[in-house]
Amino acid sequence: MSASFSKSITLKKDFKIQDDEFLQLRDFIYKQSGIYIGDNRKYLLENRLANRLKEHNLKSFGEYFYFLRYDVNRKIELNKLFEVITTNETSFFRNPPQIKVFQDIILKELIQTKRSKAQKYMHIWSAGCSTGEEPYTMSIVLHELLGSELPLWRIRITANDLSQSVLAAARRGIYSQYALRTTPPEIVRKYFNEEKPGRFVVQDSVKQLVDFGQINLSDRFQLKKVPRSDIVFCRNVVIYFDDEMKKNVINSFYDNLLPGGYLFIGHSESLHNISRAFRPIHHPGALVYLKEG
The missing domain is CATH 1.10.155.10 (Chemotaxis receptor methyltransferase CheR, N-terminal domain)
Known part of the structure; x- marks a missing residue:
């Protein structure tokens, strides 16, 4: 033993x-x-x-x-x-079907709409960001979609978690091969520097879009301070809450989202019996929730 x-x-x-x-x-x-x-x-x-x-x-x-x-x-x-x-199990490009819908459908439509209105600004909220893999994934996707046009946009990703230690790790942006297990190899080569075998550092260009900070999702005052969002990600977080808390948090996300904004939750989670405010939109491999208006 x-x-x-x-x-x-x-x-x-x-x-x-x-x-x-x-x-x-x-x-x-x-x-x-x-x-x-x-x-x-x-x-x-x-x-x-x-x-x-x-x-x-x-x-x-x-x-x-x-x-x-x-x-x-x-x-x-x-x-x-x-x-x-709390459990902080996560990875880059976690649940690829969801990320594909985010990249190929939701984000492309949002970018086109904003271009047509000459509104080149966007805010995305990662609520429960853990050690940073999710918001950095969003940043990488935005780099891929906008390319050389990115500097012409004003984009912020607000990334929050309850734990100060995981936020400190997120800010460092240093990851193992395991954290990149669902990441396409070409993305790893393009957006990470391998300091030594099995130790990867997120490039500064990816970090620059993300603001990390502590937040307690049970504190409505804190939630009201988050800028209005085009997209909210809160995956595998509300599973820790009872029904009353779930409803309060989801209502806060609804209030935070701009009309026409989208909420992503965990692929095994559902808003059934929690909120009827959103319209569920089914895509291959992913369900997203639309705030109509």
């Missing part, structure tokens, strides 16, 4: 979350972030927070809850908490 595996077993034995502790932490997390952890996922908190208890030499989850409420370092720890309770 490896030392690391043995250590993880010890942690699970040492730190058992009691029912009242689970309820305290579950409600605290919901209030702070809108992320809802169901009763059947008690093990998730126990497993993911064990190392946080060890880090601060705490003896119980009750002590950890007290730490989050009252310690002078509670704001720093809150970011650590967000980091461990």
